[in-house]
Amino acid sequence: MDVIRPSSTLVPLVGEKHAKGLFGTIVDNFYLVALIFAMGTSLGLATPLVTECMQYLFGIPHTLELDAIIITCWIILNAICVACGLQKGVRIASDVRSYLSFLMLGWVFIVSGASFIMNYFTDSVGTLLMYLPRMLFYTDPIGKSGFPQSWTVFYWAWWVIYAIQMSIFLARISRGRTVRELCFGMVLGLTASTWILWTVLGSNTLLLMDKNILNIPQLIDQHGVARAIIETWAALPLSTATMWGFFILCFIATVTLINACFLYPGDVNLSRSARRRRTAATGADRLVGTGGHYWHCSVGARRAETNSNRHYRRRLPAVLRQHYGDALLYQRRQNALER
Numbered sequence: 001m002d003v004i005r006p007s008s009t010l011v012p013l014v015g016e017k018h019a020k021g022l023f024g025t026i027v028d029n030f031y032l033v034a035l036i037f038a039m040g041t042s043l044g045l046a047t048p049l050v051t052e053c054m055q056y057l058f059g060i061p062h063t064l065e066l067d068a069i070i071i072t073c074w075i076i077l078n079a080i081c082v083a084c085g086l087q088k089g090v091r092i093a094s095d096v097r098s099y100l101s102f103l104m105l106g107w108v109f110i111v112s113g114a115s116f117i118m119n120y121f122t123d124s125v126g127t128l129l130m131y132l133p134r135m136l137f138y139t140d141p142i143g144k145s146g147f148p149q150s151w152t153v154f155y156w157a158w159w160v161i162y163a164i165q166m167s168i169f170l171a172r173i174s175r176g177r178t179v180r181e182l183c184f185g186m187v188l189g190l191t192a193s194t195w196i197l198w199t200v201l202g203s204n205t206l207l208l209m210d211k212n213i214l215n216i217p218q219l220i221d222q223h224g225v226a227r228a229i230i231e232t233w234a235a236l237p238l239s240t241a242t243m244w245g246f247f248i249l250c251f252i253a254t255v256t257l258i259n260a261c262f263l264y265p266g267d268v269n270l271s272r273s274a275r276r277r278r279t280a281a282t283g284a285d286r287l288v289g290t291g292g293h294y295w296h297c298s299v300g301a302r303r304a305e306t307n308s309n310r311h312y313r314r315r316l317p318a319v320l321r322q323h324y325g326d327a328l329l330y331q332r333r334q335n336a337l338e339r
Contacts, residue, residue, distance in 0.1 A: 006031040006164050031164070038161035039258065043071060046254045048226035053247040056230055057240075074251075078258045090259055097252045104245050105200055111237050112204040120206070121199040208235050 007024030014023060050070050051062045060066060081089035109117060139148050174182045208214045213235050219228040236242045 004168065009164075031161075034161050035165070038158055041158050042257055043074070043254065046250060046257075047071060048224070049229060049250050050247065050254070052226045052230040053243060053250065056234060056243055057247060074254055074258055077255050081255065081259055090256070093252055093256050093259070097249065097256055100245060100249045100252070104242075104249060105197070107242065107245075108204050108236065109200050112200070112207055116207065117200060117203040120203045121195070124199065204236075205232055208232060 005024065005028050007019045007027040010024070010027065011019045018024065047067050047070055048062070051060075051066050054060050054066070054070075055062050081093055083089065140146070170182065170186065174185070177185075205214075205216060209216055214228075214231055216228050216232070219231055230243075230246075233239075233242055233246045
């Protein structure tokens with residue numbers, strides 16, 4: 001069974017015959033169309049940030065034509081990255097995004113006040129533990145703002161499209177690990193990265209509001225969310241250099257997002273034999289540069305991309321080396337059976 005295709009998950013429900021037939025083809029094509037719409041949503045959220053950065057840095061007004069130019073530039077850069085290959089094109093973009101992400105986060109942590117951020121983090125964890133049951137069942141029946149309902153539908157409908165693609169990506173960069181290790185690492189990694197991100201950036205925003213430097217709600221009402229985000233970054237020391245870093249980060253992160261989204265449809269449309277030939281020729285059995293929302297994934301992809309299987313095996317503990325060898329032997333047997 002071709003596990004790359006979404007229809008392979010329906011084998012227990014409809015049987016292998018229907019999953020490989022017309023019904024499976026419809027499911028695969030429907031998922032590819034949904035993936036395009038999900039990527040369009042990501043572009044729709046990223047484009048205003050980049051155009052607002054350009055307005056701040058160059059004084060160019062935010063227009064529909066500028067949005068179209070930015071999207072065209074992303075498509076051209078994505079084509080260049082693909083033409084250069086995974087090792088030269090996608091890998092370089094992924095590395096730049098990873099290092100720049102940590103640099104920007106560290107800069108905000110230093111200039112915003114490390115002591116306040118740590119205190120705020122401790123207080124926020126206590127608040128979360130206290131009000132988590134209330135937030136889980138919050139529906140705003142009195143105020144009737146509709147935010148809990150609309151945000152839940154939007155967020156889940158958007159990110160559920162990336163579930164299959166992200167699962168395959170995580171499995172590939174975790175080659176040689178057990179399912180338990182993968183799940184344990186994902187829970188801790190996602191939780192830690194989310195807490196760090198929201199603690200640092202959220203604390204900086206609260207400090208700016210507490211010092212009456214910015215009025216975030218007023219900025220959102222008058223100019224939108226994108227402008228409020230730009231003003232938050234522009235309020236940091238060395239604002240010009242900070243804005244340049246944020247501009248480059250947003251631009252490159254979107255390029256890697258587009259690249260990752262187009263790599264998966266390519267894998268779906270290729271046959272198993274064609275994928276094996278491509279893997280043997282280019283070593284492209286790894287997805288690199290997934291969308292720039294999760295920095296820990298980019299680090300894992302970079303490590304998986306820059307280390308050969310033999311060198312990676314030497315870095316593992318003895319127990320994992322044995323498991324890695326068993327998994328590699330099993331994979332070779334499966335490839336032999338498929339041939």
